[in-house]
Amino acid sequence: AKRVRVHHLREMKERGEPWPMLTAYDMYTAELFDEAGIPVLLVGDSASNNVYGYESSLPVTVDEMVPLVRAVTRSVKRALVVADLPFGSYQLSPEQALATSVRMMKEGRAHAVKLEGGRAFAPHVKAITTAGVPVMGHIGFTPQSEHNLGGYRVQGRGDAAGDLLEDAIALQEAGAFAVVMEMVPAEAAKRITHELAIPTVGIGAGPDCDAQVLVWQDMMGLRSGRAPRFVKRYADLAGIMKGAVEQFASEVRGREFPAPEHVFH
Ligand code: KIV
Numbered sequence: 001a002k003r004v005r006v007h008h009l010r011e012m013k014e015r016g017e018p019w020p021m022l023t024a025y026d027m028y029t030a031e032l033f034d035e036a037g038i039p040v041l042l043v044g045d046s047a048s049n050n051v052y053g054y055e056s057s058l059p060v061t062v063d064e065m066v067p068l069v070r071a072v073t074r075s076v077k078r079a080l081v082v083a084d085l086p087f088g089s090y091q092l093s094p095e096q097a098l099a100t101s102v103r104m105m106k107e108g109r110a111h112a113v114k115l116e117g118g119r120a121f122a123p124h125v126k127a128i129t130t131a132g133v134p135v136m137g138h139i140g141f142t143p144q145s146e147h148n149l150g151g152y153r154v155q156g157r158g159d160a161a162g163d164l165l166e167d168a169i170a171l172q173e174a175g176a177f178a179v180v181m182e183m184v185p186a187e188a189a190k191r192i193t194h195e196l197a198i199p200t201v202g203i204g205a206g207p208d209c210d211a212q213v214l215v216w217q218d219m220m221g222l223r224s225g226r227a228p229r230f231v232k233r234y235a236d237l238a239g240i241m242k243g244a245v246e247q248f249a250s251e252v253r254g255r256e257f258p259a260p261e262h263v264f265h
């Protein structure tokens, strides 16, 4: 199968074909999602919570992200792999943003990078794309700014919708190939999607975005506890895995496992 390139994503937008995107952080998920035809995989800084067990997306470092990015890119044949730039690895300057992107490309073998922020980050996006690296933007609720935004809250309600549109346009003009919109009212997301030539990727941004993204552990029900409203659970992996572990433990305790067919003589 031919590799997915950024121009394919724009062509899908022009044809009005919505496309799915998922996070992936390791070999089996990357291989499986790629074979299932997911065109874009994101090695999100959500690895902070979902792989490393930190309490938010802030603590994860570039050194922790790079091996995950490398595992995912090594495991796909077709998908475009986007590496998230973690908190603190790009905000200082366009030069820092480019230096971190270069690490993601050279060490992680990523195909593109993603960073959070609106028009204030247009110079950062410009520096990276000028160096030949495709950039995905991320606006609306941006988890790295959780403390400044006052927690997980919908962004771009009322008058703030115009600001969001200006942010999206600034990112497009700086050369971004797509923009994630997180926790944005559906009406604002629809308008921005129509105004932009580049694809919008929604997460909690309604049905009119050009693409939809979810964190795989959320949509597969691996993460226990209450999920945000925008998450749909497509499977109960936690239940399946817990059942398997309990059965294994009970069969070991009852000397039912290993059975004769699992034994060498
Ligand atoms: O880190 C992440 O998983 C993300 C997606 C939710 C867009 O940024």
Ligand code: NA
Pocket (backbone or CB within 6 Å): 044, 045, 046, 057, 084
């Ligand atoms: Na992220």
